[in-house]
Amino acid sequence: xxxxxxxxxxxxxxxxxxxxxxxxxxxxxxxxxxxxxxxxxxxxxxxxxxxxxxxxxxxxxxxxxxxxxxxxxxxxxxxxxxxxxxxxxxxxxxxxxxxxxxxxxxxxxxxxxxxxx
Amino acid sequence: xxxxxxxxxxxxxxxxxxxxxxxxxxxxxxxxxxxxxxxxxxxxxxxxxxxxxxxxxxxxxxxxxxxxxxxxxxxxxxxxxxxxxxxxxxxxxxxxxxxxxxxxxxxxxxxxxxxx
Numbered sequence: 037x038x039x040x041x042x043x044x045x046x047x048x049x050x051x052x053x054x055x056x057x058x059x060x061x062x063x064x065x066x067x068x069x070x071x072x073x074x075x076x077x078x079x080x081x082x083x084x085x086x087x088x089x090x091x092x093x094x095x096x097x098x099x100x101x102x103x104x105x106x107x108x109x110x111x112x113x114x115x116x117x118x119x120x121x122x123x124x125x126x127x128x129x130x131x132x133x134x135x136x137x138x139x140x141x142x143x144x145x146x147x148x149x150x151x152x153x
Numbered sequence: 154x155x156x157x158x159x160x161x162x163x164x165x166x167x168x169x170x171x172x173x174x175x176x177x178x179x180x181x182x183x184x185x186x187x188x189x190x191x192x193x194x195x196x197x198x199x200x201x202x203x204x205x206x207x208x209x210x211x212x213x214x215x216x217x218x219x220x221x222x223x224x225x226x227x228x229x230x231x232x233x234x235x236x237x238x239x240x241x242x243x244x245x246x247x248x249x250x251x252x253x254x255x256x257x258x259x260x261x262x263x264x265x266x267x268x269x
Contacts, residue, residue, distance in 0.1 A: 078262075079191075079244060079246075079262075079263050079265075080260070080262055080263070081197075081246065081248075081260040081263075083258075125194070127196065127197070131258075139185060139187060139248065139249060139250035139258050140187060140199065140202065140250070141187075141197075141199075141248075141258070142199075143196045143197045143198075144196065145195070145196050146194070146195070146196050148194065
């Protein structure tokens with residue numbers, strides 16, 4: 037069984053500052069994908085960033101970057117130069133890379149991030 | 154543009170009514186679709202996996218007779234909440250499965266269901 041844990045129910049940050057959201061996971065798979073999704077008040081699920089487990093290099097997407105520690109099963113998200121539009125609920129998610137469960141995601145509990153002006 | 158269309162976006166109905174939610178893939182054939190349920194400020198919980206041409210696979214604790222899933226074509230999966238009650242009020246989201254080795258996954262915009 038796979039599990040994803042986000043231990044920060046809520047976080048807040050001032051505009052233009054940096055914030056880090058934590059995520060740990062557990063899986064018996066050797067090859068898998070990790071994702072961070074953003075869910076704004078509109079409740080659309082928006083992919084922020086992804087990481088393939090076999091890649092050691094941390095993924096980056098503009099202001100978003102991850103710290104992937106495979107041995108520790110940790111996958112944190114860093115948001116630099118926070119913007120008001122970053123206010124949303126953020127989910128860490130895990131997916132097997134193979135097998136028959138194509139696309140089946142296991143989500144963490146979510147972290148509500150509020151960016152203050 | 155959207156690659157997965159979910160309809161309706163919001164429905165309010167009386168207790169005892171059955172409600173159908175559609176999830177349509179627009180640009181590709183989706184042999185697998187996933188249905189999630191989300192309560193306010195909580196995570197997405199997988200309800201069932203919908204497979205084209207075969208029976209859906211339900212997660213533990215999800216009543217298959219309550220939540221009927223049909224995936225009759227490669228572009229359409231439907232979730233019917235039968236005899237809905239206020240406790241079924243929730244946000245329902247579908248997403249497509251992906252072939253092995255690929256990562257892209259697409260979500261519908263969700264359906265807010267309110268049972269009075």
